[in-house]
Amino acid sequence: MSPSQAWFEAIAALDTDIVQQLLPTCAKLVDDHGETGLMKAVRLRSLTLIKLLAPYEIGMINNRGQTALMIAAHFNYAEGCKMLLSDESDIHLPSKRCCLIVAAAACAEEAVRAILPMHRYTTDSLGATALVYAAERGHLGVVKILLEGESVTPAPDALRALIVAVLCDKRETASYLARYMAKFITVTQSQQTETYFPLSKPCADVTTTAHAAQESINMLQGQCLDESGANINQLLLSSESRVVDSPQVLSPIPVSPQPVLRPNQSITQPFIFNSKAKQTVGSDALNISVRSHKQITSNMSLLPRAMDSIAVLTSSHVRPASKGIKLMGPIRATSTRTRPVPRVIDEYESPSSSVTVTDTRQTVDPPGLSPPTLRNRSLVQDRRYKELTFSLPVGHRQEYNLDMSANSFSISCLPGLTALMTAVITGQSHLISHFARTDTGSKTIEGWTALMFAVLYNKLESFQTLVATEAGIQNNNGETALMIAASYNRTSAIIDLLHKESRIQDRNGKTALIHAVEKGNYEAARMLSDNEHSMVDFSGHTAFLYACDNGHEKIAQLLVGLEGNKTDATGQTGLMIAAEKNHVGILKILIPLQIRRKNNAGITALMLAGYRGHMASVSLLLTAEAREVNENGATALMIATMAGNIDVCKALVASEHGLQNLIGQTALMLAAAENHQQLVTLLIPYESTIQDCEGRTALMYAAESQCISAVEALLPHEHGLRDNNGCTAMMYAARAGSLPIVMLLARYEQRLTDNGGLLCINLLIKGSTGPQSRNTCDL
Structure with missing residues (x-):
């Protein structure tokens, strides 16, 4: 030992x-x-x-x-x-x-x-903390432990944890995080009423602070579950999103967001972030009244308000939208390594992203800002509609690798999201043309543009506006909007982008056609095939080879006429790739076109199917490719023997038995060396007593490899045979130090000598060095 x-x-x-x-x-x-x-x-x-x-x-x-x-x-x-x-x-x-x-x-x-x-606030390469990971997996107990000491001011990672919990459909965890964040939201109501209503009709009830904080929230629809809740205030993020269940990938943006429903009511309620510190409210802020004859419901979701407020607190730059409300006290900023350093925001008004706000204060229009400034903006006010919306702030700077081969995009796009992107994602098409004047061409940290988000979320209402200004831009992984459209089979988007972004390659050399083929999107592949056929990625694969590899029979049929004669860098054909993956349908298409072709190492499709043990593919290829050899002279039978595939060997033995490779080895010799007893028994009637170029038999291979089961099977058929030097199987076993095999062979070969006239015992005495050899000599 x-x-x-x-x-x-x-x-x-x-x-x-x-x-x-x-x-x-x-x-x-x-x-x-x-x-x-x-x-x-x-x-x-x-x-x-x-x-x-x-x-x-x-x-x-x-x-x-x-x-x-x-x-x-x-x-x-x-x-x-x-x-x-x-x-x-x-x-x-x-x-x-x-x-x-x-x-x-x-x-x-x-x-x-x-x-x-x-x-507590240490982040990984994606900027995610322990709280975000716990929320992603729905570990409510861990979430509670991590938030135990965060009762005075909100944890800076609570917003992202809440969004991730919603997207992963972790309802209990999301509900707990929403209640936690709601504690820091205070609703102030008007202290005065104006004479727009008849004296006989009282003003509509407005939600009190205590009631708003206690509302029960449906985390999937973003609406209150109060009995009188008729007001549907849909959450900006849908429950249909999918996050890869991997500790290295977090996706705070949903894959298929639902359209945002805006209520018809006009509500006057400014929301003040409650930092548990002293707050000064201006007199203008209190002089706000309801100016509508419609009944106003008191059931409004707290979650969008929490998202608006916390978005400002986690941003790296705050630009106040109004002078009417002041916040005083320590506010935490996001940190990637250590506990956040407190800072003060002097003036700030938190808008609701999903209700229309009307007040008596003078509207403050934001001045024209350059795109770099816009990327860091947290609040944007649209002067035409007098609606307040928000753009998610720049958070942790993170490295991200987009995996287009996954079942869905796994994007962490919160860092660097602009107002234009937010309008696209949330379906606010009436704001897109306004924000496009300043935000067009801007990218997230991962290089995503508003056009890419429009394709991903299938928001095509103002698509032409974005195509005209952002077509041709690639993200950090080299993908274009056309590639994203191809991956999600967005045929309408492909039509608009085809002549602007075709024949562009990403960082791996893949085209939009290849992305469509990988996902099995036939319609997208059909639309792209005329423009991008015959292009190869950096590994030498065409879209046709990807179709063969993934088993997309219909797409392979589409592309075989355009790319069927192409091979990859190693000489692999589509037939070989399909045979290795056992895609029988594609084999039936390609057998008449690519049979008996070999790759750079002389391997055929039959050899690959035999090595993998795919009997269905072997049956189709056997008649056409039997008895072919690779660059070393090996047959499909030998390759299947080395892999130990007994069923394949049974199918091939009738056609390929007795063949030898370049050094004279047979399938039986290879089976004996690997101690595949069933294969040895199968091949003995066909290949026993055959010797290789040096005169060695299958028995000698088994003895040298100390495969006692193979020796026992071969001994009655090959004992007494010598190699070119006169050595017997017993001498091979003695040199290997295998005492049981030496004793087994001694009955037949102990008196046989080599070409020099030496017995096995003489060779052992002359060359013994180890204890095993000395024990053999004692015989």
């Missing part, structure tokens, strides 16, 4: 005495997964071993980049976390996730409590 085996076995057995003996020589040894003894002690929850091993192995990481502290956090081992926290808390995963994020993502509540004094 090797020292490392003894070391890890002692740890697994919790044998502290042996561990202490081996500690000077075996400390810092790792297993195949890169795990140390300390990590295994954490998994075993052994405080004694942790104390013993920590001074030697603290700070080491495994193949996944995990430390012992992260393992303890993941498995909710609070005691282990406390012991390791001081030494390993500063080590993060490659994705920048800290130990607290690991614990929060795993719903390890005790570990979260143990770690929480540190890393």
